Amino acid sequence: MCLAVPAKIESIDGQKATVSLAGMRSDVVTSLTPEAKVGDYVLVHAGYAITVLSEQEARETFTILREMVQGSE
Amino acid sequence: MNRLSAIRDDLATQWRRLGDRPGGVQLMEVCGTHTVAISRGGLRSLLPEGLRLISGPGCPVCVTDQSYIDQAAYLARELTDVTIATYGDMVRVPGALGSLAEARSAGADVQVVSAAHEAVALAARRPDRQVIFLAVGFETTAPATALAVQQARREGLGNFSVFTAHKLVLPAMRALLAQADVRIDGFLCPGHVSVITGWKAYEPLAAEFRRPCVVAGFDDEQILTGIAEILRQLAEGAPAAVSVYPPVRPEGNARAQEVMAEVFEVADARWRALGAIPESGLELREAYAEFDAARRFKLPTFESHDPPGCRCGDVITGRCLPTDCALFATACTPRRPVGPCMVSSEGSCAAYYKYHHRQAGKEQA
Ligand code: SF4
Numbered sequence: 001m002c003l004a005v006p007a008k009i010e011s012i013d014g015q016k017a018t019v020s021l022a023g024m025r026s027d028v029v030t031s032l033t034p035e036a037k038v039g040d041y042v043l044v045h046a047g048y049a050i051t052v053l054s055e056q057e058a059r060e061t062f063t064i065l066r067e068m069v070q071g072s073e
Numbered sequence: 074m075n076r077l078s079a080i081r082d083d084l085a086t087q088w089r090r091l092g093d094r095p096g097g098v099q100l101m102e103v104c105g106t107h108t109v110a111i112s113r114g115g116l117r118s119l120l121p122e123g124l125r126l127i128s129g130p131g132c133p134v135c136v137t138d139q140s141y142i143d144q145a146a147y148l149a150r151e152l153t154d155v156t157i158a159t160y161g162d163m164v165r166v167p168g169a170l171g172s173l174a175e176a177r178s179a180g181a182d183v184q185v186v187s188a189a190h191e192a193v194a195l196a197a198r199r200p201d202r203q204v205i206f207l208a209v210g211f212e213t214t215a216p217a218t219a220l221a222v223q224q225a226r227r228e229g230l231g232n233f234s235v236f237t238a239h240k241l242v243l244p245a246m247r248a249l250l251a252q253a254d255v256r257i258d259g260f261l262c263p264g265h266v267s268v269i270t271g272w273k274a275y276e277p278l279a280a281e282f283r284r285p286c287v288v289a290g291f292d293d294e295q296i297l298t299g300i301a302e303i304l305r306q307l308a309e310g311a312p313a314a315v316s317v318y319p320p321v322r323p324e325g326n327a328r329a330q331e332v333m334a335e336v337f338e339v340a341d342a343r344w345r346a347l348g349a350i351p352e353s354g355l356e357l358r359e360a361y362a363e364f365d366a367a368r369r370f371k372l373p374t375f376e377s378h379d380p381p382g383c384r385c386g387d388v389i390t391g392r393c394l395p396t397d398c399a400l401f402a403t404a405c406t407p408r409r410p411v412g413p414c415m416v417s418s419e420g421s422c423a424a425y426y427k428y429h430h431r432q433a434g435k436e437q438a
Pocket of ligand 1: 412
């Protein structure tokens with residue numbers, strides 16, 4: 001339940017952002033990452049961004065996500 | 074692949090440096106997501122003989138006291154006009170009054186949400202219902218609950234409350250070290266809890282108990298790097314708190330810590346198998362008392378124990394492996410779980426069932 005996944009911010013509207021996550025769009029709350037900007041990667045846990053990631057960090061975590069998704073199939 | 078073999082070489086080198094240690098080395102992976110990743114990657118079989126990994130209390134559903142599970146089912150079944158909003162993992166946990174899924178079949182209104190704000194939205198849409206959000210989870214999840222409570226206040230929702238069972242990982246690690254019969258030589262610390270708390274939060278524990286506390290991420294490389302770092306610290310006799318997981322900052326997420334502290338205060342909490350641990354949970358502050366389901370509704374207390382025959386409590390405290398439980402894969406399976414460790418996608422029993430039991434079955438076939 002502490003699973004978190006990286007996603008890229010496409011647009012921000014107040015405390016909410018639209019992110020893309022492996023090609024899928026979803027909404028996340030950004031109140032915990034007020035510094036997040038459009039184009040940033042964030043780590044998303046249960047609908048809330050919990051930290052901003054560097055691109056390098058995001059790329060590394062993407063590999064994990066891919067494995068996780070394959071693992072759950 | 075090259076990187077992975079370099080990490081494995083390093084791990085083997087550190088292991089040799091450690092030399093002969095009577096009884097080997099036993100490390101605990103505190104996080105349920107680690108348990109799943111370790112089983113999925115078959116990482117235990119890559120470790121040198123004598124180096125054991127045991128699971129810890131890192132699955133929020135599994136550590137939730139049975140009394141809370143039964144109280145949630147009571148709220149769902151016995152009170153009229155109540156809607157229970159919960160993360161999906163909680164729905165199938167068996168209890169004295171049956172699971173929430175069974176309550177739903179019996180007519181109770183139980184809704185699965187994937188974010189805390191969805192529970193608030195539910196309350197806004199349904200002014201005729203009392204919406205109770207089952208707030209379980211560790212430091213990773215608690216800030217979201219805090220934000221949801223603040224949102225409900227802003228929106229003036231008198232029909233929203235949270236039934237909290239939020240827990241803090243660090244006090245539980247302390248309690249585990251106090252158990253005389255469970256040996257833990259080092260901790261693989263949870264990556265996403267640490268995104269919130271920061272890796273420095275483990276420094277007092279590492280210093281006081283002289284145990285390596287290494288935060289790692291969730292792929293094979295991360296986990297093996299973390300283990301190699303623990304072994305290096307043991308070999309050098311220099312236990313410390315460090316992180317090998319890049320997203321974890323030394324001080325964590327300050328904004329998340331602030332929001333949590335605004336809404337919650339640290340309180341004693343009951344854990345499955347570990348019992349009451351001082352200052353190991355979060356309760357709503359007096360200023361937010363109106364959103365506290367435990368104060369809004371009269372709740373009977375229930376007994377705190379594992380379901381009959383279930384060793385979930387021993388599993389999450391490192392006393393036994395899932396396969397040591399007589400019910401594992403016989404009476405207890407993911408389709409018909411006896412205890413929470415088989416229900417939750419992050420429970421150790423579910424992870425063992427999915428990756429080891431099935432594999433063993435395939436090999437036999
Ligand atoms: S296998 Fe089932 S009954 Fe045994 S400890 Fe795990 S959850 Fe409990």
